[in-house]
Amino acid sequence: MGLGGAALAAVVIVLVGPAFLRHAASALLLVSQSIEAAMPYRLEVKPGDAEVAKGADQIVKATLHGFSSEDVVLMARRTPTSNYEEVPLVRDEDGSFEGMLFDVMAPLEYYVVAKNVESKKFMLKVVDVPYVQKLDLEYHYPAYTGMEVEKIEDGGDIAVLRGTEVRMRITPTMKTAGGSISINEKQTVPLTLQQDGTLTAAFKVTADGSYRVQLQTSPTESVAASPEYTIDTLDDRPPTVSFRKPGRDTSVSSIEELFAEANAEDDFGVRDLEIVYSVNGGPEKVVKLFKGDRRLPEVTAGHTFYMEELNVQPGDSVSYYARAMDNDAVGGSKQAMSDLYFLRVRPFDRLSRRAVAAVGAAVAVAVVRLKRCPSSSARSSRRPTTSIARRRP
Numbered sequence: 473m474g475l476g477g478a479a480l481a482a483v484v485i486v487l488v489g490p491a492f493l494r495h496a497a498s499a500l501l502l503v504s505q506s507i508e509a510a511m512p513y514r515l516e517v518k519p520g521d522a523e524v525a526k527g528a529d530q531i532v533k534a535t536l537h538g539f540s541s542e543d544v545v546l547m548a549r550r551t552p553t554s555n556y557e558e559v560p561l562v563r564d565e566d567g568s569f570e571g572m573l574f575d576v577m578a579p580l581e582y583y584v585v586a587k588n589v590e591s592k593k594f595m596l597k598v599v600d601v602p603y604v605q606k607l608d609l610e611y612h613y614p615a616y617t618g619m620e621v622e623k624i625e626d627g628g629d630i631a632v633l634r635g636t637e638v639r640m641r642i643t644p645t646m647k648t649a650g651g652s653i654s655i656n657e658k659q660t661v662p663l664t665l666q667q668d669g670t671l672t673a674a675f676k677v678t679a680d681g682s683y684r685v686q687l688q689t690s691p692t693e694s695v696a697a698s699p700e701y702t703i704d705t706l707d708d709r710p711p712t713v714s715f716r717k718p719g720r721d722t723s724v725s726s727i728e729e730l731f732a733e734a735n736a737e738d739d740f741g742v743r744d745l746e747i748v749y750s751v752n753g754g755p756e757k758v759v760k761l762f763k764g765d766r767r768l769p770e771v772t773a774g775h776t777f778y779m780e781e782l783n784v785q786p787g788d789s790v791s792y793y794a795r796a797m798d799n800d801a802v803g804g805s806k807q808a809m810s811d812l813y814f815l816r817v818r819p820f821d822r823l824s825r826r827a828v829a830a831v832g833a834a835v836a837v838a839v840v841r842l843k844r845c846p847s848s849s850a851r852s853s854r855r856p857t858t859s860i861a862r863r864r865p
Contacts, residue, residue: 513538515591517584524596525603527645530573531699534561534584534591541587544569548582602651602687604698606643611636616801617708617740618767631704632677635802639674641666644687644697651687651694655703663687680705710806711738713745713796716772721814726779726786730815733774734761736796736808741767743799747775749792751782764799771796777815786819 516535524530532546546559561569561584573580573596580596609627613619614635630638640653642663653661653673663671663685671687685698717733724730736745743764750756761773782790794810 513589515584515586515589517591517594520594522596523599524576525601525695525697526577526598527605528576528603529699530576530596531570532573533568533570535568536586539587544584544586546571546582546584548573548580550578550580601689601695602644602646602648602697604642604685605645608641610639612639614802616799629702630677631706634678634705634707637674637676642671642685648687651685653683654686655683656681677703677705708800708803709739711736711742711796711798711808713794713808713810715794715810723816723818724779726784726817728779730777731774733772734794735772737770738798741769741799742771742796743805744797745771745773746795747792748795749790751784751790752788767799784817786817788817790815
């Protein structure tokens with residue numbers, strides 16, 4: 473009876489008890505499960521015990537199990553008698569923590585601690601194989617951008633516009649006959665050995681991914697000689713286009729003129745700017761404002777709508793918008809359109825009644841004045857005649 477009750481209590485603890493009791497009980501009851509795996513709080517550390525090239529940098533990643541903390545520290549000592557150095561680890565996108573041990577020249581002992589939870593101690597053994605001591609990059613951007621060559625010293629991760637050619641020069645920690653660049657673990661770009669012992673290569677960036685440097689240890693063998701670096705492609709943004717004038721729907725008469733001014737901008741140059749219009753929803757007509765014979769990051773141009781030439785009548789409407797294309801020669805030209813605006817044709821007599829009345833009134837007043845006030849020439853011709861007639865008697 474007593475044994476049955478104890479067994480039942482143990483089962484209840486495993487199923488619904490507090491976390492630390494569940495883990496402890498499972499470690500006692502489940503013989504096949506290791507005590508370490510059953511611990512409620514633990515740190516998983518990579519690469520653990522490993523071999524590294526002399527002078528290499530080593531990434532260390534730590535994953536927290538059963539608890540959380542933002543204070544995760546890598547403890548490392550480079551000799552058995554030296555003190556441990558603290559290297560703070562930074563949270564990665566996947567929730568783990570990451571840090572770097574730089575320039576490992578001799579065997580090194582390390583472990584990770586977080587919230588008073590410590591991992592086991594690990595060893596990094598140093599082997600005499602070539603490694604990347606310095607990596608210099610040159611970015612040769614697509615010609616259509618007009619951008620100059622950008623040089624990056626002591627580079628690594630790459631973030632460039634799609635279609636950019638990346639040229640690299642590698643200085644190894646020791647002499648090597650050659651090597652390669654492994655891109656996405658699919659593409660291999662051979663390294664060319666130069667007279668000064670450096671190695672060079674070039675490749676074009678077309679997609680996101682990663683790369684790693686491989687250096688030869690013998691004619692038939694090579695080793696990973698760098699961390700895995702990321703490749704991020706930046707897309708050429710589409711242009712922006714809008715109207716500066718009039719920038720709103722407008723009413724006009726059938727004999728008016730209206731000037732519309734469009735503006736287009738693009739990060740690497742506008743190729744085309746045009747106005748597209750339609751009368752009463754009919755076929756669209758295109759007016760070319762700019763044809764990109766030269767690279768301009770901003771273009772402003774306009775077009776005058778002559779209502780009489782469009783043969784519109786009161787009640788008709790003209791819709792129009794601006795359209796711009798960039799000069800992306802790699803991914804293909806991208807297009808952008810402005811908002812759609814309308815020119816509404818109003819009846820002419822509504823606009824002109826007062827003007828016609830005003831003109832008629834002005835003409836009538838002028839006629840009356842002419843009748844009441846004869847010209848000076850007429851008055852001068854009459855007065856001498858009258859005065860001469862008076863003198864004759």
